[in-house]
Amino acid sequence: MVDIYTKPKISAAQIVLLFSILVLVVVVGIPVILIFLTAFFEDGKLNIPGFLQILKDPDTYQALWNSLVIAFGTTLVSTSVGVFFAWLVARTDLPFKKTMKALFLVPFMLPSFIGALAWKVLLSPRAGYINKFLMVLLGLDTAPIDIMSMGGIIVIESMYLFPFVFLQVESALERMDPTLEESARISGAGLLTITRKITLPLVLPSILSGALLVALYSLAHFGVPAILGTEKGIYNIPTKIYERIYSSGGSFRAIRVGTILSTILVISAALILKAQDFLLKKGKYQIIAGKSMRPMLLKLRALRTPLLIVSILYIGITVILPTVTIFLVGGLKTYGLSFETKNLTWANYLEIFRWKMTKDAIWNSVYLSLGAALVTMLAGTMISYVIVKSRPKGKFILELLGVLPFSLPGTVIALGVILTWSGRFGINIYNTPWIIFVAYVARYMAFSLKSNSAALQQVSDSLEEASRACGATHFQTLKNIVLPLIRPGMISAFFLIFLPALRELTTSVLLYGPTTRTIGVAIYALNEDGETVRAAALASVALVIILIGETSIRKFLARLQKQE
Amino acid sequence: MKKQTWFWIAILMAISNLLYAGGSKESTASAQGEKKEKLMVYTSMKEVLIGELRDAFVKKHPNVSFDYYSAGAGKIMAKIAAERQSKQLVCDVIWTSEIPDFIAMKKEGILEPYISPEAKNVVSPVSDPEGYFTAARLGTLGITYNTNKVKNPPKTWQDLLKPEWKGGFAIANPALSGTAMVSIGLIVNTFGWEFIEKLKANGARMGQGSGQVVDDTASGDLLGCIGVDYITIDKIKKGAPLGIVFPPEMLVIPSPVAIFKGTPNLSAAKKFVDFLLSKEGQTIIANSYTLPSRPDVPIVKDVGLVEAKDAVARAMKVDYNKLMAEKQSVIDKFQQIMQGK
Helix, strand or coil: CHHHHHHHHHHHHHHHHHHHHHHHHHHHHHHHHHHHHHHHEECCEECHHHHHHHHHCHHHHHHHHHHHHHHHHHHHHHHHHHHHHHHHHHHECCCCHHHHHHHHCHHHCCCHHHHHHHHHHHHCCCCCHHHHHHHHHHCCCCCCCCCCCHHHHHHHHHHHHHHHHHHHHHHHHHHCCHHHHHHHHHCCCCHHHHHHHHHHHHHHHHHHHHHHHHHHHHHCCCHHHHHHCHHHCCCCHHHHHHHHHHHCCCCHHHHHHHHHHHHHHHHHHHHHHHHHHHHHHHHCCCCCCCCCCCCCCECCHHHHHHHHHHHHHHHHHHHHHHHHHHHHHHCECCCCCCCCHHHECCHHHHHHHHCHHHHHHHHHHHHHHHHHHHHHHHHHHHHHHHHHCCCCCCHHHHHHHHHHHHHCCHHHHHHHHHHHHECCCCCECCCCHHHHHHHHHHHHHHHHHHHHHHHHHCCCHHHHHHHHHCCCCHHHHHHHHHHHHHHHHHHHHHHHHHHHHHCCCCCHHHHCCCCCCCHHHHHHHHHHCCCHHHHHHHHHHHHHHHHHHHHHHHHHHHHHHHHC | CHHHHHHHHHHHHHHHHHHHHHHHHHHHHHHHHHCCEEEEEEECCCHHHHHHHHHHHHHHCCCEEEEEEECCHHHHHHHHHHHHHCCCCCCCEEECCCHHHHHHHHHHCCEECCCCCCHHHCCCCCCCCCCCCEEEEEEEEEEEEECCCCCCCCCCHHHHHCHHHCCCEEECCCCCCHHHHHHHHHHHHHHCHHHHHHHHHCCCEECCCHHHHHHHHHHCCCCEEEEEHHHHHHHHHCCCCEEEECCCCEEEEEEEEEEECCCCCHHHHHHHHHHHHCHHHHHHHHHCCCEECCCCCCCCCCCCCCCHHHHHHHECCCCHHHHHHHHHHHHHHHHHHHCCC
């Protein structure tokens, strides 16, 4: 009797476990193993000297160095900017705080490569509109600002990445127990001492964890260096991999160089994540109370209005100016004309919806990101459930595999997917949308796991036990208790994947086929082909799609929250 | 509730589309019996040129579902190499300006010989008597310059070495652009690497694609560049502040078209090659402001183009077989000089 009851139950759990392992192995495990194998082995033999040889090659070495410098610079700049604005919003009496807080998150919505495109138009050394204006204004012979430089890349990336830091630090500052500061003040400490000895140490883990997110992202970022750097011969690792693969006729040697550079990326990313993990664990000891009085606000007095103006100007310059530029360039009859009404036309915009290439790109991006978001969300829920709730044997394999996607930059995933899915194992999906789909699932699995396991950890085991004790089957418990409770986590996972996938460039630029360009790839290719006005028109359309997506999702989520 | 329903419908659509697109190979294979033909052309010709050809071709052959992939020649070759490695060649016809690639592909035996009935009307400095490839256009490249910034248009290549051009000239990246690759081969063969070195000494740089250098010239970011005829003139017609001059030693680069061996769409591929070389196709090519490869089709006057006969007579020469063998080293050396390594 007992046997009959337990046998199918165990096997069902095992099937789920096996399936979860299988998904992770197929989607992320094999590609990563193949990358390491290709990097270290040549013709079946371990080849460490060959590995080092390529790293020593000045060309690749330079790319490595640039990647590090860009990541370091971007982290430094975005952290300073993020912390400053977070402090301004959380701890001062800045007017219109709520609006300002929402505004500081807007740079997230603008894809950074579109931003880079706009800034190239505004600040390229000879033709940039701002540069030309400044040259006339200041009577200069040469352009004052060269955006197509390492400094330019760092500034532009920081512009669109600082919200990572802002979000983390702002919430830490808000949640901080104000009594700590007050007791210091009562003991006679000045503002500087309090900031140095109390506030900063308390929010430091949040600052560092935001900074590491920026570092992780910019280390493996393709779009901005590709648009601002390659023309001047500035390459980072992802753009070097791209260049190598496309200039050497897709030879295996290029792919091998790519895998070697990828291993460096994976190792750096793993180190960054390790550091972040360490900080977060340490951060658990920080005294940040859940419910408390609002911290005392610093009175800005005379600086109140000027600082508000600075904040608004910052948003205006980083978001509105590039957006308007992109829309205007998209309306030009041909690139190089001035923005006068006689030079403007709707033709480019209409062309976007007539031209097969751009129509395909929009459609590809939409259905690929919808499909990937759905599948990744479901698979992520299942895997998180196995990791968090059931404790079968072999769980550690899952945990290990589950951490892997976090440290895989987009370029690495693309290479791994090429190695895995172009016929080596009997399945060849090269040049089909499937290869991009598989890559998206691998790339965004981390988001889904994070969001789902956070939701699952909040569901107390006792709820499930109570349901089982009342006689419900495992399946009924899942359906009636667990799923409804984690639904918000699942839905947020869906959108966490859908929106970034919609504007994805780094991965798809290495995987696209003649009919499977995504929006990001199409914009990038048009720009590279010198169809600047059409690239801008498509970018404008993409921005509108992203804006509609973002706002309708916000409304949808708000309504859902009301229902709950 | 209603919103959620729509949400699920959207997701269902997305998935079904993915399934459809993934499986479309099989479905078209079965449809071939009904005389529906498919054709995929990889070309380095820009939209302004290939777009109109597609429209006219589809109108003439409505049962051919025609698609093309337009990118720089370097990217196209990389794509083809990757597809061959995964044994899944998608393209049936290739049409770029990188002649060394065609000679190399012929040697490798991956092209299908086809002598079109129209081929006898074609005149080109490079031709293949066995019909592995046929020139469908004679591209001419000149010095494209920004008319706002350059008051004194250059007349010869040597003018580019004058101080007024300091830091203002660019050549597209030969790894990306086929016309740039062949142009550099021709220039080096005529003036030697010293000329490239002198250009670099005068601040010239390497751009990206052949279209981007022209756009950068239009914006004023560059004073001038080696510009492709139809890309430049099309932008001039749209109002861009550009001019183009053809120095005495001309860059004339035929753009051959070739069919891949073993293509399942051979008859459609032949139809397309026939169409390109036909009077109708050549007229569309000529009207896009470049030179047709048929002498019996007139060029557009008053846009600065040089008649095909004169162009070929003034053209710089190179041994294309030799250029094919040296292709990679030419690209490497050019990049080394330009990036100052």
